[in-house]
Amino acid sequence: MLRNLAPLDGCVERLHRAGGSGPLHGIRLAVKDNIEVAGALFSAGHPLFRDRRGAATAPAVAALLAAGASLSAMTATDAGGFGVTTAGVLNPRYPERVVGGSSGGSAAMVAAGRVDLGLGTDTGGxxxxxxxxxRLWGMKLRHGAVSASGMWPMAAGLDSFGFIAAKPEIISRAVCLLLPAPALRRVPTRRIAYVDGAGWRRDRVTSHVFAAAIAALPDLGVEAVRVALPERARLGECHAIQVLTEAQDVYREITDHDQLAPATARALRAALQITDAQRQVATAQIDALNAQFEALSGEFDALLSPTLPVLPPKIGQRRVRLDNLPVLSALTAETCLANLTGRAAICAPVGPVSLQLTGLAMSEHALSSHGADLLCGLAAHPLIQNT
Incomplete structure (x- = not known):
């Protein structure tokens, strides 16, 4: 399974800083290198910053270390977050397929069994x-739930911290550590929304598993209700406009874009082509989406969807078969919804694909406990086992 780990070794800085006693004692932690740790690499994947070291430690990292986690590695990212493949990092599960990104280095370390918990950032998935x-568990925290201090931003209005682990229990422990417990405990998940049909196409395998999951929910005591949302392609356009607009602010003082990684330079050039009218339309549509999610929060616990609309693409693949979409557009198509609405989301392997729950009434604590239980129940259901 781990045929060649040389690409992985070349994309981490191994630190092995011992943690103390606490609820995360014994947990080996990998941190994406767009998150600042005193004395460690802090390049955010940019050649321009290849020698930069952290001057301080991000509060999120400091809290994990204070709880007993040991910092094992700083891990590779797509430069500035502008990518979804983390080129050069091997996928230990499927060496012929991309590892995903931009927190691909952290995922690879967890998948290879070298660390127990990966800390990354999530702007569009x-x-x-x-x-x-x-085939790991992943969780995006709500926007603003944890201080973004020490995070090299991509788009401050969308950036969130997130966790990657092989077991949901590890994510739940990290959530309980970083976030205060809610005043009211939620009952197990009972009502789930989902979106399907025109404007939300998925490949054959993903569609089959997702349909089986919807059919399985009543056996788990959960009511599933189909809801209407704006077309996925339009939401992707709104997300791209917000990311590119905010990225201009991040890199405003770097006038020579040739100093940046090519993907970042291309993104900043594309940002110059966005008109004020396009920004205004996108902002209005994002506001309308958030109002719709607020209304759905009064009726549903979470929104169930595939994490990806397609199977992970092969290394070097530029487009997927589904609507001939570019890989970037395809892989962020389902995930960017949680970023546009600032919601928490958790994903898990279910059959041959990954499914995610985006919080409506549920926040991190409920998603990492009751939501995780639901995803485990789906994975074990005969309808999924037989796909």
Whole structure:
């Protein structure tokens, strides 16, 4: 399974800083190198910053270490977060397929069994995409739930921290550590929304598993209700406009884009082509989407969807068969919804694909406990086992 780990070794800085006692004692931690750790690499994947070291430690990392986790590695990312493949990092599960990104280095370390918990960032799916590509659990936290101090931003209005692990229990422990417990405990998941049909096409395998999951929910005591959302392609356009607009602010002082990685330079050039009218339309549509999600939160616990609409693409593949979409557009198609709405989301391997729950009434604590139980129940259901 781990035929050649040389590409993985070349994309991490191994630190092995021992943690103390605490609820995360014994947990080996990998941190994406767009998150600052004092004295460690802090390049955010940019050649321009290849020698930069952290001056301080991000509060999120400091809390994990104080709880007993040991920092084992700083891991590779697509430069600035502009990518979904983390080129050069091997996928230990499927060496011929991309590892996903942009938190692909953290996912690879977890999938290879070298660490127990990966800390990454998620702006359009950058934690959940590599988790799905490597058959791991991934969780994006709500926007603003944890201080973004020490995170090299991609788009501050969308950036969130997230976790990758082989077991949901590890994610739940990290969530309980970083976030205060809610005042009211939620009952197990009982009502789930989902979106399907025109404007939300998936490949044959993903569609088959997702249909089986919807059919299995009543056996798990959960009501599934189909809801209408804007077309996925339009939401992807809104997400791209917001990311590119906010990225201009991040890189405003770097006038020579040739100093940046090619993908980042291309993104910044594309940002210059966005008109004020396009920004205004996108902002209005994002506001309408958030209002719709707020209304759905009064009726449903979470939204169930595939994490990816297609199977992980092969290394070097530029487009997927589904609508001939570019790989970037395809892999962020289902995940960016949680970023546009600022919601928490958790994903897990279910059959041959990955499914995710995006929180409506549920926040991180409920998703990492009751939501995880539901995803485990789906994975074990005969309808899924027989796909």
């Amino acid at each position: 950058s934690v959940r995409i590599p988790a799905a590509c490597t």
